[in-house]
Amino acid sequence: MKIKISNSVIYIFAALSGLLFGYDTGVISGAILFIQEQMHLDSWQQGWVVSSVLLGAILGAAIIGPMSDKYGRIKLILTSAVIFFVGALGSAFAPEIWSLIIFRIILGVAVGASSALIPTYLAELSPSEKRGTISSLFQLMVMSGILLAYITNYAFSDLYTGWRVMLGFAAIPAAVLLIGALVLPESPRFLVKDGRVDEARSILEHMNKHDKSAVNYELAQIKKQAEIKSGGVKELFSEFVRPALVIGFGLAIFQQIMGCNTVLYYAPTIFTDVGFGVQAALLAHIGIGVFNIIITAIAVAIMDKIDRKKMLIYGAIGMGVSLLIMSISMKFSNGSSVASIICVIALTIYIAFFSATWGPVMWVMVGEVFPLNIRGLGNSFSSVINWSANMIVSLTFPALLNYFGTGSLFIGYGIICFAAIWFVQFKVFETRNRSLEDIEAELRSYKGVEKLQKDICTQDATTKA
Template sequence: MKLKVSNGLIYFFGALGGLLFGYDTGVISGAILFIKKDLNLTSWTEGIVVSSILLGCMIGAAISGGLSDRLGRRKVVLMAATIFCIGALGTALAPNTWVLIFFRMVLGLAVGSASTLVPMYLSEMAPTAIRGALSSLNQLMIMTGILLAYIVNYLFSSIEGWRWMLGIAFIPGLLLLIGMFFLPESPRWLLKQGRENEARSILNQMRKGRGVEEEIDEIKLANQLEQEQGGWKEVKERWVRPALIVGIGLAVFQQIIGCNTVLYYAPTTFTNVGLGASAAILGTVGIGIVNVIITAIAVMIIDKVGRKPLLLIGNAGMSISLFVLGIVNALSGPTAAASWTTVICLAVYIAFFSLSWGPVVWVMLSEIFPLSIRGIGMGIGSVANWLSNLIVSLTFPKLIEQFGISTMFIVYGIMGVLAFLFVSTKVSETKGKSLEQIELELRNKSLEKNRMDMPHFLNK
């Protein structure tokens, strides 16, 4: 029997996986400066150490969605929290490069699971009117985790303490493990399992008794439409295809517009334009602060402005800052002016990313898939995201060595323009709609398209 906990604690502990996600992906940006020297890494082994977590992320994202559809969201988050703790200790104590790479992959299992489950859990627990804000709480926690990683990196940079940087992730991992013991299961998942009384009890607690029966009826209707389907069979259905295209497209574009080259390699970028190691890490702390502040603003406005407008605004700002960054560095070289331009442009880029593609992509991935395959759909989107992340992160050090940092940022700017066109033509707004309404609209659009595709005489 779980203790009754407040909505605030449910949302906080539900999103704590996001903080671990952010810390474990962000901490390597500063730690790699000292790991590289301590373990004598080449540009390729540097890329492998940074990106090895992403291979684990792909596996975690691939299996956690389907597992959560079978076992429940809460149990799989508990498993992920345990792996977070093991991975944090393993990376901190690694005696050599290959053991470090192995435990970075183990850690990735938990990070990939968190990327799938946290936004899904929050979206299924949240009332429609504030679902975007609560789902965005995951991204706010990710950015807070990244900022925390940058601060820890700076504090331990004077002693080159990369093991401490990596090991401190054990503390929030343990908090998540303890907290999840007291959190309820997703009522939508419980209804899917036929456990209506448990779902009603949780919804009554969270909604204070308001609109509970209507919400249950809506979920039941969606379940009825899906009762003969589910699993990979439904993923292949024609009516689900638009959601898959949007989900995979958003997940891939979030990475190839360069976001994680900024997060993982910001100190490396700063040292390339003339800053020292401590100054470079301190520069990333400033970027991390911008990150958190702007993400907090995004949480407040996403349910007012909408998902699609934020994506488009973000694309414009990010692409412009990348083009300016690339051109200025190409023309001026490693000068003081170039250093400050780099800091300012990366801060502007991160501000627009934190306002848009950071929170909105994960919110939309948690909204657009039907309930019966939401776990699998989130898994597919997350795998696409982590695969793109892996390719970008693994190749970035070598590509900088080959083509220079200016060319790379211009290429990412061009990707931003392509992402703008994708959102304009393929993405539909989900603001103000319940998860069940989004699903019914997806079904109805497919039926309408089927009717339009029929020969004219059959439509009469």
């Protein structure tokens, strides 16, 4: 099997699902301002329009993700592209709220499938010394999609039915993804499990720039792990997988209950609450999006130079402090332009810390920690947990915002950020510069499990020293 495209093109096309992921979850932040007015939505209906894509994401991650262990990564990426296309056009032409919700659920199926498939696919294609950088391209594309959504929101905000264009625009990158996925190579890990070793070798040679020794070593490791029979739910919850499961479960929940996506979804609403007009709020949103792209690009560049745990801890500190400052400024924003500016700056810094740390690192680590024979299942489980937490937070946010007010609500999210520091410090083990097979081999030995826990303690002691 001869691959005719460069590694860079492969990584970019594979990560393109992230752009759709970001666009379809971010575009609603501006569109909801117009949908709410035209369809006369109350706070709970508003929450359902926003959160319906998340319900679909739970279904997509739970159903399509595990199928990748049986049918391969590429076939399901193609399937996701088709679902993206159908969901985007359906949302654009929805005549009333319930059909809009149904098509956004369909769209969410593709979003959830991508979140389970792409981090795994990128991790399995990339060399261990570059895996963090390459896997985090997914998050860079997510933030690029969010920026594209912000620009689209602003560009069509003067049209009465502009929200339909905002939602339907996603069909264009969906079509590009569908074409691009046709030329992507299959995961060499899946090919070895499927008995297609020669194809796997050819792909590994291409991805490792024909370094024969690196290819032979990696292929030998993959063959050893592939001999283990595919596992199911029982193995996912077995003792040796437990450290990986705790990481997947914990990071997935904390990433959401820190309030990150409520800020991304409802930022224009937050801006209008502190005194901005609708147009000014959407324009400020674009500025935040540009800043986030820069920050995420920096994170991609340094992903394999800084330990994953350090990035998560420093990110949680920055996010927590930013939220507390934002909350205080919101309490004094009435009639105060200075307080409003401080609020916007704090919100921007908060999203920047998320974009540089918890945004990419969570997906990178979920793609790394699970054993090959249940990797699709493990990633899907983590994605289901992540999207479930996302849906609960997003669905309840408008009602909580009405009850507590913007100032008090974000204090709670800030406290959760500081709780996440404890979790990372004591429950997460380091994966940087380790091959997927090395991580799995350590998990599969009882002593390995003990060693992982000792590694956590050792890393903690070193950090404190």
